[in-house]
Amino acid sequence: MLVCVTGGTGFVGAHTVAALVREGARVRVLARDPRRVERALTPLGVPADAVETVAGDVTDRSRVEAAVRGTDAVLHAASVYSFDTRRYPELRRTNVLGTELVLDAAVRAGVERIVYVSSVAALYPSADAAVTADSPVGRPREAYMASKAEAEQVARRFQAEGAPVAVTYPPALIGPDDPNLGDQNARLRNELRGLMPMWPLGGFPLGDVRDTARLHARLLLGSGEPTGRHFGPGRYLTTRGYLAEVSAATGRRLPALFLPAVTMLPVGRLVGLVQRVWPWHIPAEYGAVYICSAAAPVAEGESTGGVEPRPLVESIGDTVRWLHGRHLLTNRQAGLAARPLADVGVGPS
Template sequence: MVLVTGGTGLVGAHLLLHLLQNNTKVRAIYREDSNLKQVEKVFSYYVKEKASELFDAIDWVLADINNIPALETAFKNVDYVYHAAALISFDPKDYYKLKKVNALGTANIVNLCLSNKVKKLCYVSTIGAIGKSVEGHKATEENDWSGQEANVYALTKHRAEMEVWRGSQEGLNVVIINPGVIIGPGFWQQGSGNLFSIANNAKNYYPPGGTGFITVNDVVKMMTTLMHSEIVNQRFIAVAENITYKEILSILAKALGKKAPSKILRVWQLNLARFFDYLRSLMTGGKRKITKKTIKSLMQPEVYDNQKIKDTLGFQFEDMKETINFCCKIFKEENP
């Protein structure tokens, strides 16, 4: 039996589909406010006729990763665990919520893996938990970590990684992947899905800098290949291409039939936007979207090295533009 956490998210939904298509017996946990129908909808993008049949094959268990009794039920007869559940926020006021879900929740998963003698755990982290590079060098898995310039999300994901490494020291076989921005269909109002909405609105401005990008199916392929291998106690950067925000928004705009952005956002404009974003958050209680650390990361972008996964697995990444075109086709159908 394979257990998946975060099964109602972008990575989790695609992972579940992959496992089910390969006749794997799957259990997934979900919270009361989870949108299970969205998982079935993602399935329909790829296997429309069999989406319901595959979805019904999942053994769903109502459990929060901080609810130990419910998790103990979910872990019964489980051999392998994919831990993709996480809270994503870059708002400093969400730090303690992030720590509870990302760090303490991961500690719970690790502890239950150990007590249930799980054979292997695959943890989905983030490139934000990769240490910064010396200027002019690519970031690798060996970069030294410093939390000084990290945002609150990265801080808690790094702490979660420490829990996973702690598990490895106690005898649990683990692998960690550190994905960049994940491109995939169906979650248009959250995470990387916002990029499609931004490009569709045909804004004339684009932010400076860039980052690493990867398709969701490559993330799933990497996870499952590592899980089925004898590789243990290693981490891998999951980035297919390093792309500027101008380039990615232009590619998306073209696929959506929109005008590509042509004007770069200046530092003063970003700082002005940060000020108004702070006021909006103060008045409405909404999450902050632009912080000092956000702006600093835009002005000092990191370039990520994916050579380790290529050398270790002979991994070949799928064509990013083909996936973007596929996603944009679905986006236009669902947002006419």
């Protein structure tokens, strides 16, 4: 089977490519910079001859059509995931227009297995205590979340028209081998570096990228057409609960001040304005505070494609070990995760 993957040099896309190749699939990656494909996939053990590359952007119709032509399945994972205000101009162009073009090209090419990678954030804020696959699309007051909500409307339109499109809703994702040190792994690193002494009350869903990649591989390579909407494996954590899990994985005490999100949102807006002219990234982002105030758990019984989430303390430990191995954390910052696995009584995942 030949599967086209957009976003294959990103965190979710690269791990999904690796999961597909392990299951015997051939993969074609649409990438703006083909040189990044090998750099993203080699650490995941993907052989170079298992992947072919088409150079192009998801907002270029002709390159998208070339990438999906002759494939058996398509995974659309290309997305700008960032709360950094400097990247706002990219959000709608890539997240919304790119989704429209990729899904349309795949349907027109007669591809029978199409999976669109949405985000659980597309369903926030919710009027209900928990979100389901039938929850209405959210109307968030934050740029990244709003772009994913708009793209979600595009995917649901294709579903309503009878296209063979399945939608997945990954939670915030951590895990090793992140080609670009994305938002959530960077936030974990910043916490361990002591750059996040204040947290908003509230919470967010968290999962392991490897579990979401397994979900995608099942949907793309399983029997029958992939349809419906599926949540990426994970669980909802309060911000206090998140820091407790990080503390358990590292053995470190992580004191923090917890404030109501409503009091931190104005600070986040101010930081966002400063960030537009400040050259270095500022960890206190409006979007991160907003999502903690708007997030809701996933209702029990919702589909995760039969994939059970691994324990979060394991995912956090693996991520911290990877950050430490890349010299992005010191021994002290990584704590227990800087020690060999045998020394802390943890088996490899």
